[in-house]
Structures are given as structure tokens and as C-alpha cells.
Amino acid sequence: MHLWLIPLFPLIGFLLNGLWGKRWSKPVVSAIAIGSIAASFLYALAVIAKLSPIDTPYSEHYFTWIQSGFFNVGCDLFVDRLTAVMLLIVTGVGLLIHIYAIGYMAHEGGYYRFFSYFNLFVFFMLLLVMASNLLLMFVGWEGVGLCSYLLVGFYFLEEFASNAANKAFIVNRIGDFGFSLGMFLAVATFHTLDFGQIAAAVATLPVEAKAGVITAITLLLFVGATGKSAQIPLYVWLPDAMAGPTPVSALIHAATMVTAGVYMVTRVSFLYLHAPVAMNVVAIVGVLTAIFAASIGITQNDIKKVFAYSTVSQLGYMFLGVGLGAYSAGIFHLMTHAFFKALLFLGAGSVIHGLGGEQDLRHMGGLRKAMPITFVTLGVASLAISGIPPFSGFFSKDAILSAAYSHSPWMFWIGAITAGMTAFYVFRAWFLAFFGVYRGHHHAHESPSSMTLPLIVLAILAAVGGFFNIPRWLSPAYPLAENENAVAMIISVFFGVIGIVVAAYLYVIRPAAADSLKAAFGRLYTLVLNKYYVDEIYQALIVRPLEAISSFVLWRGVDETLIDTTLVNGLARVIRGWGSIFRQWQSGSIRNYATWILAGSLLVILVLGLAGGGR
């Protein structure tokens, strides 16, 4: 079947554009970039059509990558139903966002660089998704991290962009450290990293009632997931990552890369099912992240920041789902979220593009006449994310909340409140941008068709995406949850509607009320507006002490005093002392040296020849 072709196309695109793109015109660059993704998408479709129904995973072995003792890692790719869903999301949404980026990036410098990185990202993401062992997945995992770094720092001349890129990279390293440890532990425990073999090995073990080795592995892997998927406590990089171009935010930081954690947890669900403690941790972290990020989202004024916190919050939802064992619900939400969040970002990008780079909601308003397509599509996306039936978000969110309702009610209630907050801040942004009077200075215009076309397609997907019954598609591997719970459904929809109504009241009907509300909750508002000072707390608790230790203990103490002064210079002094004795030998006469060599070789021959060397 040549699965390797799927990731190969983007790689070729990356190489072509990366090596020679600078010399080529923009149409050529975009044709290569989009052509490679389109080829990959179509080939993935063909593969899935050919394989379907993919009842048993189809895998291909290419070569043995690492062979060392019992440890054997192959370069294997495989496709099962879960991978199929992810493949279509990555290539499909990726294709739309690539098309969008033609218009968005049209006037930016480094056009070829952007597209080559973008293709590289898709390559690594496909590798991540199709890898059939943890190590190969980790290659993709690191690769997408690299691309994220490169693309967040795309405007590397701006200090905030390179800072944000560094932050994303470093925070991800913490998570990757956990991931690596988890892999090491898995190797030590199962002697393999292959998913199938681990699953077979785990199946023979009992479920760990208390924390055991499987719990440790899963928790360590989950540390990796919190880094990549921006969960508490490692979520801080994602809002800053909005420094990159908006298509990057849409593709990497909303639709695909950040969901890698969810995908990974789902992929190794056989481990999590054996570690209920870890699953609880996942669910709790997920739900806390959801409401925490949603509360910050309410107060943000930067349109992309709003959606960034929304992403964090929705990722929390997904983790809530997978933590509760509703893996298919989590993946379902992953898919619908890819549609509507990509749409939200692209719409926001369209607005920003139309306003010449303006991102602050306070300087927008009344754009619905100037940008009708953006207005409508963003509306669809907002309805979808708010969980209003029959839009896609409703189905997936409902699946998660139903699971929560039957498992632990408190999580359900937090989830439901979060749903309301979600609806509120999304519609707040929508209302602030498109209603009322225009508060900015730039002349607003609708975006070019290369941008609006993906918007429309994504809007259709966001509207009807809920009818792709992902849980049923995944049901052979991930059993369907209990029946839909009507109560949970009604409550969540109710909260969503409440959120929309409040937003409409505060930002359309009586705008003054919002300000008075701000004033009433002044302290709390400031706290939330500053994101609970989490960055500052990290700064004070982790970064400052580290800096202090590094500069005083490691640099001044260890490096300068111990190594430089004592070891290096001290050694040099000692050697110089001895050398002043021995350099008397250094007569400068080659013949004297030769005589010494002769004496030495004579000694060697004597020793070897007489002491047994010659028999």
C-alpha cells in the first residue's frame, strides 16, 4: 500500500521549498506546498478507502531502526480507524489552512520559509499519527515541536516572537522530558515500544488498583501530553504562541499539534485502562484546565488570545473525555474542535487581515457589513463551539458531558459551567467584532477568496461535522459510552444559551453594563485579566531561583572557582612546575631525541623479546 508515501509528499514539498523556494516565485512555492498536501490528502483518502473497513490495523515494516539486544525499534507505519480519523483531519484541515495561508501570507516576507516549515510540520504530524511505536511517534512529536518553534518565531526579528518561541520550546521540553522518562520506563517494563506488543503485554497484567508501574508510565506520558497539549501546569506557552502568523495558530495551535496529547493518550488507552489512578488524574487536570482557561478567556481583549485560551479550555474538555474513559468522545471532540477552532482562528485571521493587523477587540466593531462572509462563518463557528444543536460542537461536547454526568457529577457541573463561559466569551468576541460601531481607524475590507473559501468549507464542516459519527466509527477499538443522557444534554445546552444571552446583553444591548460589571469586580477582574499571575508565579518560583542557582552556584562557584581556578589553572601550575624540571631534556637537538628513541625501542624489544614475546 506504500503508506510511506503519505508523509513523503509534504517532506518533498519541504525540501523543494526549503532548498530552492527563495529563488522561485510565490505561485510556484504555493503550488508545491499545496500540491504536496493535496497529494497527501488524496492518497490518504485512497488508502483509507482501499483499507476500509479497517477492522484490523494495517501496518507496514520498512526497516529496523534500532537493534540492540532485546531492544528492537522498527520504522513501521500503520493505519487503524483512529489513525484514519487523524490522517483526514491533519491532511484535510491542513490543506484548507494551506490554501488560506496563500492569501494571508501574500504580503509577508519569508513566504517560501513559511510554506516549507508548514509542509515540514505536516510531515512530522503524519509521522506522529502513523507511527506504530512510541519512539517513532516521539520523532514526530519532537518534529512538530520544532516546527511549532520555528513558526511561532516566524517573525523572529520581533523580540516578543522569539521570546514566545523560546517559551514554547522550553515548556515543551519539560513535557518531553516526562515523555522520554515514560518511554524508558515502558522499555524497562515491556522490553518493547511497539503499540501492538505493549498492548499484548499489558493485557496479561491485572488492572492496577493502586499506583504501580503502569500508572507511573501513563502519568509520565501524560506529563508529555500536558506539555504538548497545553494543560495545567504547562499551558502557559500556548497563549504566547499566538505571536506566530494566524494560519500557524489555526493549524498547529488549534487543530492538530496541540491535540497530539489527546491522540497519544487515546493511542495508549490500553495502558490507561490499566491505571485508573492515572485516568482520574487526566480527567481532573482536564476539567480544571477547562474552567481555568475559560475564565481567563472571558477577560482577554486580544481576539487571538481569547481563542487561544478557548483552545486550552477545549483541550481540557478532550482530556476530561479521555480521562473518563470516553476515548471516542474525546477524539470526536478533537475532530469537531479542529473544524470550528480552525475556523475561529482563520476567521480571526481574516478580521486581522482586513484591519491591517489590528488584534484588539476594543478597536473593532461593526464589521458585519464590511466582512459578511467572515461574519457569517465566525458565527457558525461560535455556535458550534457553544454547543448549540445541531452544530458539530453540540454532539461532541454532549458526548463528553454525558460521560462525565454518569461518572462523576462534580466534573459534569464544572464542565457545564465551562460550556456556558465558553459560549459567553466566544460570543463576546463575536459581538465586539461585528456589532456596534467601528472603533478602529483602519479601513476594513473583506479578505480575498483564497481566504474566504477555506472559511466557507470549514463553516460547512463545523456545521455538519457532528453528523460524522466518530464514536460509532471507533467503536470496535473504543467501546461506545452508555446511552446519551438527555438531562446532561439539556443542561449543557441551557448553559450555552445562557452564555450567549448574557454576552448579547452585555455587548450588544447594553454595552455600558459590561463596564460597570468590570468596575464592580475590579480586583477579581484584574486578577483574571492578568491570567491569575501564573506567568509571574512561575517566574518567581522557578525561573528566578534557577537563574540564581545558575549564576551563583554553577557559574561563579563551580565553573569559575572550582573548574577554572582550581582544576584548570591549578593543573596548569602543577604541570608548569614539573615541566620546569623536565624541560631540561628538551635540548633542541634532533639527534639527541633520536638517541632517546633508540634507547626506548631497545628497551621495548628487550622486554618483549626476552620476556616471552618471541617464542
Next chain:
Amino acid sequence: MDTLLFIVFAIVAVACALNLILQSHPISSALSLIGVMCSLAVLYLLLGAEFIAMAQMIVYGGAVMVLFVFVIMLMNAGAEKRSGKSWFAQFAGPPLLVLFAAVLAFLILRAVPKLRTVEFGTWVGGTAEHIGQMLFTEYLLPFEVISILILIAIMGAVVLASKEID
């Protein structure tokens, strides 16, 4: 016959080598060295190493020593002067040399007693065909490496010799 040849050419080789270190003019030494090399080539032939014997003549006799003679002629190197330096070599050298020779001879005669006798024609292993096969199978890597070494040596010699010193 081959015994006679060995004796004659061994004497020639030793005599030439002695001449090398006794003559004071470099060009005499160089010619003595050529004599040593040619007699060694004959000894190689006796030992069945016909390719090596010819290579000895071509490479050493025809290339290396020509370079020596050339350089001597170019620099018009005269006879050596006496030098009072290197006292250590002057005093410690002779006993060490004698000891060295004695030890080597002793070890050869005592430690490796069971050696064949040399009869010309009983074993001709070193034909060009055999050498070529070994070079291009078992010793391929050293062969390629040494060709690179030669290339680098050529470049080094050109760079060194062409450098103008002011």
C-alpha cells in the same frame, strides 16, 4: 646459484649502506642508497616477490631517489661540517647501536629458529596478478586511503615548495 646471488648482493647492500653513512657528500650517499635499493630488488626477486622488486626499482629507484638527487643538485648541498652539539648522541649512541644490533640478531637467531631455506623459484607468490587481487579485495580500503594520502602529499608538496619566502 641463488646462494651466490644472495651473498653478492647482501655484501653489495651492506657495503652501500656503510658507504651511505661514511661518505660526507650527500650525492654520494644518495647513490649508495640507490645501490642498496637495487640490490634489495634482486633479493626480493630471490624471495619470489617479482612485483615488489620491480616496484622497488620504479618507485624507490626511479621516483624517490630521483627527487633526492634533484634536491641535492638544486640546493647544491655541499659536504657536511663538524658539529659539537648533540653530546648525548655522540656518547650514548655507539654502545646503544651495538647493543641494538646484537639484540636484533640474537632475537632473530634464537627466537625464530624454524625458518625455511630460500630456494629461488619454489614459491612465486608476488606476481602482479596476486598483488592486484589482494589489493582490490582484502586491502581495498587501505589502498583507497593510501591513494588519498598520496593526493594530499602531492598538494602539500606543491604548497610547501611553491611558497615564496620573504
Next chain:
Amino acid sequence: MPHLPPVPLSWYLVLSAILFVLGVAGFLYRKSIITVFMSIELMLNAVNLSFVSFSYQLRRIDGHIYSFFVMVVAAAEAAVGLAIILTVFKNRGTLQIDEVDSMKR
């Protein structure tokens, strides 16, 4: 023609040793850089002879290959070495080995 007994291989090895020691002696007692260099070549030749002798003893041609390599290296060495000697001569105007000792000062 008198009939002489065949020569044992150890004679070849002893000859090789003698040539080697003479090469060392040349290295130690000659003062001209060129002659010292030639003494090195003499030592290499002596070693080659022992290689070929051992090859004869073992009935393997590996020794020939080694001496072939020694020859090639000697050729490279001669090219570079003589270039160095030329440069020394250009810089110093002397070929006396004891006078080239600026590393000491």
C-alpha cells in the same frame, strides 16, 4: 660452478637488521638533513626486506602488500619531506641538522 647450500631465511632477516641498524646510525651521525632523511629511507627499506622475508616464510603475500604500502608512503613522505627541506633551506640557508633548533629558543 661451486655448489653452495641454500641460504636460510634468517640470513635475510639478519641482513635486514644490519641495514636497519646502519640506517639508525646514519640518522644519529649524519649532520645533513638530506642524508638523515635518506637514512630513514634506508630503515624503511630494511623493514621492507623483513616483510618480504616473512611473506616467504608464511607463504602469504600480505607482506608484499605491506611493503607496497610502505613504498607508497615513502614516496609521499619523500615528496613532502623534500619540500619541507627546501623550505628550511630557503628560510635558513643551511642544511645542518644541529642548526635547525629554533624550537628550543
Next chain:
Amino acid sequence: MNFFLISLIKIVIVFGVFMTTLAYLQWVERKVLAHIQSRTGPLRVGPHGLMQPLADVFKLLTKEDLLPPYVNRIFYLGAPFIAVALALISISIIPFGPEIAVAGTRTYMQVGDVNVGVLFVLAIAAISVYGVALAGWSSNNKYSLLGGLRSSAQMISYELPLTLVIVSPLLLANHLSFREIGNSQAGYYLGFIPRWNIFQMPFPQIFGFIIFMIAAFAETNRIPFDLPEAENELVAGFHTEYSSMKFACFFMAEYANMVTITCVATLLFLGGWQPLFPAPYSNYVPVAVFLFAGVLCFLHAVRPARKRDRYTFPVFALAALALAILFALPWFQFVLAPIFWFASKVGFLLFTYIWVRGTLPRFRYDQLMHFAWTFLFPCALINLLLTALFVAIF
């Protein structure tokens, strides 16, 4: 018969023929040059100057042997002998014909058969630089020194293309022995094109042959590459200070080298003793040639240009007719035909030498070196690569 006796006989024959050839080669050269320049050449000593070489030898032997005062005596005296000895050695391994049977003993028409004959010739050629270099250096004369340095530099430089171009026929023959190389060139393409190396498929060595001949001219210090003895610059080059017999040694060495290298060229490229025509016709060729020569001599005798020709030409004619009869006899044919073909090829090449000498001007020294390194060497390399490629493919 025992090995030593046969060898001794062969050595005597080869040495005699070789020395005679050397002596008369000089006569031929003077004659041919003279005719190229519309002169008559040596004419006084003997009929048509045929006794001139002998006279020259006597002259050189009886001349005063000067020993210049400031020369380095040992090397000065040794150099000519090195030169001539090395020049004469190489002929000992040249085969002149195939294996023959004389009085029941099978033997090769060759003094000694060496497995690595080609390498032997190269080795001797490599060593023979010393004769010239030492002569130049020990004369203690700047012209001699320059001549010697030039000559050795030239010989070393041209040795490279020469060696490289020799490798190609070796690849085709797959052997290093001259006899095997000669044997490998037997046979005909399409029944009439000889399978000599210059016609040898898959890649014809005609280019290799041309390169070889150019390099051979330079190796033997012949015009147009006779820079070492360029009389307008260097008086007489490395042998300026030599006189009498020592000078004759250098002279002999030069001609011996010429003969040897043409023999090598014949063996490597022109098929050695293999006849030009397929078997039945090739036997008539020598007969026809000598008959023609005899008839020609008779015609000249009938209408002599000079008085003496009336007596000399009939003698020549009789000799030629005798040779023709000899070649017609089957047994002699068997022995002599290969030698005839070999000698005629060598003779043709030697004639080319003289022809070139009478035609071409001399190179300038920098042009000479430039030509060797930037043109001839790459050409030889390309020739070798192509040959190797074709040999490997077919």
C-alpha cells in the same frame, strides 16, 4: 642442450645484431636526414658510406680522452657507463618472435623471459635517469648541470603519460610478459584487419599509440624534445664535457634507448612479430620485397649514377635475391618470417624518428613541460579510463 649454453648463444646473437643495428642506425639517420635535406650524406668511406660507422668508432676510440680538472671524478667517469649499461639491459627481455624449435630444442626468440617484462622495462627506464643527471652534475659546468636537470625533469615528466598509456594494452592482454602480449595480438578481424592493439576492439588503441610515441620521443631526448642538448642554449647539454669513448657511450645509449623503445612500441601496439596479412599471403611478402629490392638494384647497376655503383649494386642485388630465396624456403620461412615482420615494424618506427627529426623544430622548455602535464598526461588518463571502461563492459 643445456639452458646456459642456449642462453649464451642467444646473448651473443642478440648482442651482435643489436650493436650492429646501433652502429648502422646512425648511418641510416645521417643518410635519411641528408636526403630529406637534398644532400647525399656519408659517401666516402666504403660504398655509399657503408663503412662510416666503423670509421666513426675508430675515430672516437683514438681521440684524446680529456679529463677536465674540476669534475667530480668518480661520478664523471661512472655516468656514461651507467647510461650505456642501463640502455643495453632492456633489450634482453624483448622477444623477436614466437617459440621455435632448433635442432630439437624448443626455445623462445628472446634472451630472457621475465613475467613482469613491462615493469622491468619501466624500472630500467626509471633508473636510467641517473646517467644523465650525474653526468650533468659531475661535470661541474652550469650548462651541463642545466642540461642534466632538464633532461631528468623531462624524463620523469614524460614517464607518467608513458606508463599510463602502457597500461591500456596491458589491460587488453591481461598479462605483463611481452611474449604473452605479443601472442594475444594474433588473429584478424573480418579475415584481414590484424588484431593488433592499435586496431584492438572494443576501444582502438590508436590514440594510446600516438601518445606513447610522443612520450617515447621525449624519453629518448629526441627532436622535438631534445632540450637537454639544445646546442643553441646549452652548448651540448649534459655531455658537453665528455669526449672520446665516454661521449660515444652516451651516443650509443641514446640509440639503444631508441631501439628498445621502438621494440616496446611494436610489441605493445603493433602486434610484435604478427604479420600484417593472414597466413598464406604473409609468407610471400618478404620474398616479394626482397625480389623487388634485388631487381631495383640491378636496374641501378645497369644505369649507374656514379662510377662505383656499377660494382656495388650487383652485390646488393645478389644479397637481396639470396634473402628472397631464403625466405622462400619453408624452414627458414618459419624462423625468419616473424623476425622480418618485427624488424620491419621497428624499422618503420625508427624511420619515423628520423623523419620527425628532419621535419619538426624544437620545443621551448616551458612549452615542453606544459605539454607533458596539461595535455599529454590528461590524454593518457582519459585513454586509460576509456579502455578500462570498455574492457570492463565487454
